[in-house]
Amino acid sequence: MSDTEEQPVETSGETGESGDAPEPGTADSAVEEAAKTTPRGVPLRIQNLRKEFGGITAVADASFQVEAGSLTGLIGPNGAGKSTTFNCIAGVHRPTSGKVFFQGEDITGLRPEQVANKGLVRTFQIAREMEDMTVLENMMLAPRGQVGESLFNSVVPGIPAPRFLDDSQRQRWERVVPQGRRAVTRQEEDLRERAWETLEFFEIDHLAGEYAGSLSGGQRKLLEMARVLMTDPEMVLLDEPLAGVNPTLEKKLLKRVHDLREEGLTFLLVEHDMDVIMNNCEHIIVMHQGTVLAEGEADDIRNDDRVIDAYLGETI
Numbered sequence: 001m002s003d004t005e006e007q008p009v010e011t012s013g014e015t016g017e018s019g020d021a022p023e024p025g026t027a028d029s030a031v032e033e034a035a036k037t038t039p040r041g042v043p044l045r046i047q048n049l050r051k052e053f054g055g056i057t058a059v060a061d062a063s064f065q066v067e068a069g070s071l072t073g074l075i076g077p078n079g080a081g082k083s084t085t086f087n088c089i090a091g092v093h094r095p096t097s098g099k100v101f102f103q104g105e106d107i108t109g110l111r112p113e114q115v116a117n118k119g120l121v122r123t124f125q126i127a128r129e130m131e132d133m134t135v136l137e138n139m140m141l142a143p144r145g146q147v148g149e150s151l152f153n154s155v156v157p158g159i160p161a162p163r164f165l166d167d168s169q170r171q172r173w174e175r176v177v178p179q180g181r182r183a184v185t186r187q188e189e190d191l192r193e194r195a196w197e198t199l200e201f202f203e204i205d206h207l208a209g210e211y212a213g214s215l216s217g218g219q220r221k222l223l224e225m226a227r228v229l230m231t232d233p234e235m236v237l238l239d240e241p242l243a244g245v246n247p248t249l250e251k252k253l254l255k256r257v258h259d260l261r262e263e264g265l266t267f268l269l270v271e272h273d274m275d276v277i278m279n280n281c282e283h284i285i286v287m288h289q290g291t292v293l294a295e296g297e298a299d300d301i302r303n304d305d306r307v308i309d310a311y312l313g314e315t316i
C-alpha cells in the first residue's frame with residue numbers, strides 16, 4: 001500500500017474525487033434487501049465494490065465478507081486493489097459503485113470519522129502535530145468526539161460569575177459551575193486510567209511521558225494500535241501494521257491482536273508478509289486485478305493454482 005493513500009481520520013472522505021455511489025442511507029430496495037440478507041455474525045460485507053480514478057479501475061468488482069471475531073487477511077499482488085478496497089471501507093475513498101455494509105448497516109460513502117463512530121476503525125499514522133505531544137496525551141486525545149471536547153473543557157480555567165448577576169443568580173452560578181467541572185474531571189480521570197491500562201497492555205507504559213515523535217518505528221505501531229483501542233472499536237482495519245517492526249515487537253503486536261480477537265474484536269489485515277498472513281489469519285481473501293480471486297484457509301490459498309499464477313513465482 002502506498003503511503004500517499006494515508007489520510008488522517010479527521011479529514012473528509014471526500015477526497016476531491018467524483019463518486020457516483022449513492023448517498024449513504026439512501027432508501028433503495030436493493031440495499032435494503034442486501035442488508036436484510038447480511039447474516040448475523042458478519043460485521044463487514046462488501047458488495048460489488050468498484051472504484052475508478054479517472055480512467056483507471058483500481059477495484060473492478062469486489063465482493064466479500066468478514067466474520068465476527070475473525071482475523072481475516074486481505075492479500076494480493078502489487079496493484080491488486082487492496083489499498084483502494086481498504087480505503088473505500090474506511091471512508092477515505094467514496095466507491096464509484098457497490099456497497100459497504102457494517103453490522104447490516106449501509107455505510108457506503110460515510111466519512112472516516114463517521115465510519116469510526118460506527119465502531120469500524122482503522123489504524124492511522126501519528127499525525128505531525130501529535131508528535132510534539134506525549135504518548136499519554138496521544139492516547140487521551142484518541143477518542144475524539146466522545147470525550148475530546150470535555151477534555152478540552154477540563155483544561156480551560158474556571159469561568160468566574162459575570163458581574164451583572166444578582167446575589168441569588170451568583171449563588172446558583174457558583175453551585176452549578178464547580179459541579180460541571182468536577183464531572184469533567186472525573187471523565188478525564190477515567191480516560192487517563194484507560195489510557196494507562198491500554199499502554200500497559202501493549203507494554204509501552206514506560207514511554208507514557210515521551211514525545212510521540214521520539215518513538216521508534218515499532219513503538220509507533222504499538223501506539224497506533226493502542227490509540228485505536230481507546231475508541232472502543234468493534235472491528236479494526238489493520239493496514240500493514242508490521243511494516244518496519246522488529247521481530248520482538250512483531251511477536252508482541254500479533255499476540256495482542258490474538259488476545260483482542262479472543263475478546264470478540266474483529267480484524268481485517270492487509271499485510272505483504274505472507275508468513276504473517278498464513279500463520280495468523282484463519283480466513284484469507286486474495287485480490288487480483290480489482291476482484292476477489294480466491295478465499296479460504298491458509299492451506300486452500302497456498303495450493304490454489306489461480307493464486308500461484310497471480311503471484312507468478314512470489315513465494316506464498
Ligand SMILES: Nc1ncnc2c1ncn2[C@@H]1O[C@H](COP(=O)(O)OP(=O)(O)OP(=O)(O)O)[C@@H](O)[C@H]1O
Nearest residue numbers: 001002053056057058077078079080081082083084
Ligand atoms: N489515487 C489513485 N489514482 C490513480 N490510480 C490509483 C490511485 N490509487 C490506486 N490507483 C491504481 O489502482 C490500482 C490498485 O492500486 P492499489 O493501491 O489499491 O493496489 P494494492 O493491491 O494495494 O497494491 P500494493 O500492494 O502495491 O500496495 C493500481 O493500478 C494503482 O496504480
